[in-house]
Amino acid sequence: MARIPMMAGNWKMNNTIAEAVVLAQEISNHYEKEWRECVEIVLCPPAIGLKPVLTVLEFDRVRIKVAAQNVHWEEKGAFTGEISVPMIEEIGCSYSIVGHSERRGLFNETDEMVNKKVRSLVKGGLGAIVCVGESLAVRDEGRALEFVCAQVRAAFAGLEPTEAHSLLVAYEPVWAIGTGRTATPEQAEEVCAAIRATVADLFGAPVAAAMRILYGGSMNPGNAAALLAMEDIDGGLVGGASLDAKSFVQLVEACL
Numbered sequence: 669m670a671r672i673p674m675m676a677g678n679w680k681m682n683n684t685i686a687e688a689v690v691l692a693q694e695i696s697n698h699y700e701k702e703w704r705e706c707v708e709i710v711l712c713p714p715a716i717g718l719k720p721v722l723t724v725l726e727f728d729r730v731r732i733k734v735a736a737q738n739v740h741w742e743e744k745g746a747f748t749g750e751i752s753v754p755m756i757e758e759i760g761c762s763y764s765i766v767g768h769s770e771r772r773g774l775f776n777e778t779d780e781m782v783n784k785k786v787r788s789l790v791k792g793g794l795g796a797i798v799c800v801g802e803s804l805a806v807r808d809e810g811r812a813l814e815f816v817c818a819q820v821r822a823a824f825a826g827l828e829p830t831e832a833h834s835l836l837v838a839y840e841p842v843w844a845i846g847t848g849r850t851a852t853p854e855q856a857e858e859v860c861a862a863i864r865a866t867v868a869d870l871f872g873a874p875v876a877a878a879m880r881i882l883y884g885g886s887m888n889p890g891n892a893a894a895l896l897a898m899e900d901i902d903g904g905l906v907g908g909a910s911l912d913a914k915s916f917v918q919l920v921e922a923c924l
């Protein structure tokens with residue numbers, strides 16, 4: 669089954685509202701009609717930039733979606749500093765990233781919290797881009813596949829196959845994020861194929877065949893084509909290289 673690739677730019681904690689609007693406008697200026705059916709483009713600015721970025725994209729009538737970088741699993745309540753699924757849904761977000769390794773590592777996000785966030789997004793009718801990935805220590809111990817597949821199982825625990833259509837997985841080896849050290853296409857493919865097999869085990873073969881699995885970790889216009897050529901890699905979740913309009917546009921074009 670043909671999967672439409674996704675190119676998602678994770679801006680992390682970069683770009684003020686003014687800067688975010690400029691970057692979104694630059695990307696929008698390069699938008700080509702032919703991208704419409706061939707690639708799903710997603711921008712993930714910091715929470716306060718979501719609405720301003722979406723306003724730029726809506727004004728230009730380009731088919732570029734917006735995603736939050738994180739979300740809380742409760743709908744509302746005493747959770748100072750958090751935002752909820754209904755809030756990002758109201759803004760017009762299509763997805764949220766969940767379980768990025770920076771959130772797991774720096775903010776103590778556990779598999780259980782990731783699962784609650786995924787279930788909350790599904791319940792709210794939004795998509796989840798679920799990040800998984802092993803540390804260098806785990807890879808060196810030869811446990812990368814086992815570790816990553818366990819993260820996938822934990823993230824999707826309790827979900828039904830009928831709820832899986834809005835889920836994506838982003839394989840982001842921790843040792844490749846922001847380091848300039850990319851997984852080789854073969855290394856990335858090995859893990860992405862194992863992720864797909866895990867999804868098949870959880871939800872059945874048709875769901876696994878339809879689910880997009882992204883690669884993330886120092887993806888750039890120079891290495892994207894080789895990664896995207898792999899059977900089980902259906903796009904990218906890109907940090908550093910998504911902060912420059914020209915290089916992000918090249919990454920989108922690498923998906924065509």
Ligand code: PGA
Nearest residue numbers: 845846885886906907908
């Ligand atoms: P990077 O980040 O492209 O800067 O390595 C990827 C990510 O963390 O999503």
